[in-house]
Amino acid sequence: MFRGSIYVGAFKELKSLFDHIKSRGYEVIGPKLEGSAIRLKHLSDFAEIPYGFGDEQAPGRYRVVEDGGRFRNGPDSPKRLLYPPELLLFTVKPDLSIEYPSHEFRKTALFGIKPCDLAAIRIMDDVQGALGDQYYLQMRKNLLLIVENCIEPGDTCFCSTMGTGPIAAKGFDIAYTRLEDDLVLFQPGSDLGVDLLSELRLEPASDEVIDRFRAAAEEASSKARAEFSLENLPEVLEVGVDAEAYKKIAEKCFGCANCNMVCPTCFCFDIVDEPELDGSAKRIRVWDGCHSYSYAQVAGGHFRKSLHARYRHWVLHKFVYWIRQFGTFGCVGCGRCITWCPAGIDIRQVIKDVLREVEMKCKR
Amino acid sequence: MQEIVKTPLAPIPARIVEITPETPDTKTFVFEVEGRLAEAPKPGQFTEIYIPGVGEAPVSICECLGDGRIAQTVRSVGVLTDYLFKLKEGDRIGIRGPYGKGWPLDRLEGKDVLIVAGGIGLAPLRGVIRELEKNRGKYGKLTLLYGARTPSLLLYRYEYDRYRAIPNSEFLLTVDHADETWKGNVGVVTQLIPKARIDVEKTIALICGPEIMMRFTIKALSEIGFKDNQIYLSLERRMKCGVGLCGHCQLGPYFVCKHGPVFPYWLIKRYFWVDEI
Numbered sequence: 001m002f003r004g005s006i007y008v009g010a011f012k013e014l015k016s017l018f019d020h021i022k023s024r025g026y027e028v029i030g031p032k033l034e035g036s037a038i039r040l041k042h043l044s045d046f047a048e049i050p051y052g053f054g055d056e057q058a059p060g061r062y063r064v065v066e067d068g069g070r071f072r073n074g075p076d077s078p079k080r081l082l083y084p085p086e087l088l089l090f091t092v093k094p095d096l097s098i099e100y101p102s103h104e105f106r107k108t109a110l111f112g113i114k115p116c117d118l119a120a121i122r123i124m125d126d127v128q129g130a131l132g133d134q135y136y137l138q139m140r141k142n143l144l145l146i147v148e149n150c151i152e153p154g155d156t157c158f159c160s161t162m163g164t165g166p167i168a169a170k171g172f173d174i175a176y177t178r179l180e181d182d183l184v185l186f187q188p189g190s191d192l193g194v195d196l197l198s199e200l201r202l203e204p205a206s207d208e209v210i211d212r213f214r215a216a217a218e219e220a221s222s223k224a225r226a227e228f229s230l231e232n233l234p235e236v237l238e239v240g241v242d243a244e245a246y247k248k249i250a251e252k253c254f255g256c257a258n259c260n261m262v263c264p265t266c267f268c269f270d271i272v273d274e275p276e277l278d279g280s281a282k283r284i285r286v287w288d289g290c291h292s293y294s295y296a297q298v299a300g301g302h303f304r305k306s307l308h309a310r311y312r313h314w315v316l317h318k319f320v321y322w323i324r325q326f327g328t329f330g331c332v333g334c335g336r337c338i339t340w341c342p343a344g345i346d347i348r349q350v351i352k353d354v355l356r357e358v359e360m361k362c363k364r
Numbered sequence: 365m366q367e368i369v370k371t372p373l374a375p376i377p378a379r380i381v382e383i384t385p386e387t388p389d390t391k392t393f394v395f396e397v398e399g400r401l402a403e404a405p406k407p408g409q410f411t412e413i414y415i416p417g418v419g420e421a422p423v424s425i426c427e428c429l430g431d432g433r434i435a436q437t438v439r440s441v442g443v444l445t446d447y448l449f450k451l452k453e454g455d456r457i458g459i460r461g462p463y464g465k466g467w468p469l470d471r472l473e474g475k476d477v478l479i480v481a482g483g484i485g486l487a488p489l490r491g492v493i494r495e496l497e498k499n500r501g502k503y504g505k506l507t508l509l510y511g512a513r514t515p516s517l518l519l520y521r522y523e524y525d526r527y528r529a530i531p532n533s534e535f536l537l538t539v540d541h542a543d544e545t546w547k548g549n550v551g552v553v554t555q556l557i558p559k560a561r562i563d564v565e566k567t568i569a570l571i572c573g574p575e576i577m578m579r580f581t582i583k584a585l586s587e588i589g590f591k592d593n594q595i596y597l598s599l600e601r602r603m604k605c606g607v608g609l610c611g612h613c614q615l616g617p618y619f620v621c622k623h624g625p626v627f628p629y630w631l632i633k634r635y636f637w638v639d640e641i
Contacts, residue, residue: 089371089373089374090370090371090373090374092374092375092414092416092458094416095377096375096376096377096416096456096458097377098374098375100368100369100370100371100374101368101369102366102367102368102369103366103367103369104366104367105367131607131608131609132372133371133609134369134370134371135369138367138369241638241641242638267609267611268610268611268612269605269609269610269611270604270610270612271373271419271420271604271605271610272419273416273417273418273419275416275417279416279417280416281416281417283373283374288610288611288612290611295602295612296601296602296612297602298442298600298601298602299421299441299442299443299444299445300439300441300442301600303601303602303640304640305640306640309639309640309641312641313614313641316616317614320617321614321616321617324617325617325619
């Protein structure tokens with residue numbers, strides 16, 4: 001068995017993989033139906049993964065349906081695990097000494113995350129990793145990544161435009177593809193992946209199966225496309241800094257920061273103080289988002305009071321500034337910000353509108 | 365396995381050793397740090413001041429007094445600063461830093477220095493004035509143009525005689541609105557620029573004040589021949605973490621806390637004029 005090669009097995013081999021991972025002492029986190037959404041949760045049994053369920057996703061719309069289809073991303077991303085919404089940084093004691101918390105870092109497997117989320121983890125590696133977030137680095141060190149390739153992307157997906165999916169290229173331990181109900185393709189991407197897959201009953205994929213996989217991948221790729229390309233995108237967006245499109249969006253946007261919260265790469269945080277009765281205080285890191293009113297507010301002033309400026313900052317950060325800060329786009333095309341926007345704002349459309357405005361301006 | 369997780373965001377204790385009232389809403393605190401700061405603070409950098417149970421706020425450093433003592437001028441405008449104003453000499457607070465890039469003292473050597481400050485914007489420049497006074501031979505002429513909204517809002521009035529006594533210097537003051545005590549210039553600080561004797565070719569300008577004041581100052585300096593790379597300015601943003609992690613202070617691709625708060629003007633020019641960027 002070699003890294004990068006493709007092997008096939010029956011659906012029960014996927015369960016067998018899950019069980020092997022469990023038996024090696026991993027805490028397994030993966031998709032689980034909870035309430036009316038598919039979340040990323042602790043899994044004690046393979047049967048908890050809602051295979052056979054699909055979803056309907058559109059701007060501002062999410063429904064889980066039991067239709068034998070293939071579910072996509074729910075609202076949770078791996079960010080939740082690696083960069084928790086709330087994290088105790090330290091406690092300041094009454095004498096101003098610092099007490100750091102200790103955390104239990106267990107070997108953890110992310111089972112069945114999508115290629116876009118894998119890409120998001122790699123982006124987080126460049127952000128939290130490079131900036132030395134110790135909690136992130138400890139979690140990351142213990143992380144096993146089992147990725148499910150998408151052959152039926154949803155209507156809000158645009159991973160192929162962002163170059164992150166629908167098929168994972170690298171950075172995983174194992175990638176698998178449910179090509180048919182009882183035909184699963186497995187691809188090891190690390191030595192550990194090879195080791196785990198060696199325990200399954202698999203055989204090398206035939207040319208015929210690989211051809212079918214390629215065709216399915218191609219079809220998926222053409223579906224997960226936005227109507228803009230990345231070519232010169234940062235430069236053109238900067239030219240369009242005054243675009244009316246942002247002002248139009250501000251008429252719909254609530255400034256709720258849902259998009260920031262569901263985004264798998266948004267990293268902004270606030271620190272809040274929680275006073276204790278003994279005079280000590282906990283300093284807690286909490287997610288914050290550039291759409292919230294207070295984000296750029298200072299005592300006695302406000303640097304981004306208008307909603308359109310806050311929305312514009314989000315677009316420019318993802319598609320322009322991120323490249324200069326960390327060397328990649330800050331967007332993986334997962335589409336969560338579109339699905340989970342209560343106003344149904346579609347970032348693909350906004351970018352298209354800004355690009356069109358710039359084009360018209362240049363023609364004049 | 366249990367692991368202790370540390371962060372660079374923890375404050376170290378400091379004692380308030382001196383409090384000087386400056387204006388009705390401004391005081392200068394001298395903090396004596398117990399232990400060591402990350403590095404020796406430079407004028408133009410800032411620290412995060414922390415009070416347990418209240419929170420943190422970024423405050424610029426106006427002067428390093430040696431022996432772990434730093435002077436910082438604070439205006440009472442928010443939750444943290446209001447609370448700080450209730451503290452007395454001897455009380456302890458938390459502090460971390462210094463953060464960011466300070467004024468480019470290296471670039472000022474052998475040059476004339478023009479300082480244009482508005483309101484509390486003089487605070488981060490006080491350390492520069494002190495450096496120029498102390499090592500007078502290293503630098504050319506000092507021109508200090510300072511304005512405030514009213515005479516009562518002028519900072520460091522007890523220092524002015526000392527500023528005027530600096531050899532090879534010029535110090536002009538103005539207020540937007542005069543009162544009966546005021547005999548000097550009335551008008552915005554940019555109106556002082558034509559009154560000063562400035563040898564543009566050999567001058568580096570340092571600007572700090574409200575953003576609108578800095579915009580007008582840059583315009584006025586450009587009109588008399590200043591090139592973009594002769595101008596430095598200090599920006600205010602919401603510098604929550606101080607180390608380029610939390611995102612709040614972004615100006616274009618820059619984290620003001622890390623890449624600034626003092627920027628060469630040419631570096632941020634394209635963003636500086638875009639409202640609410």
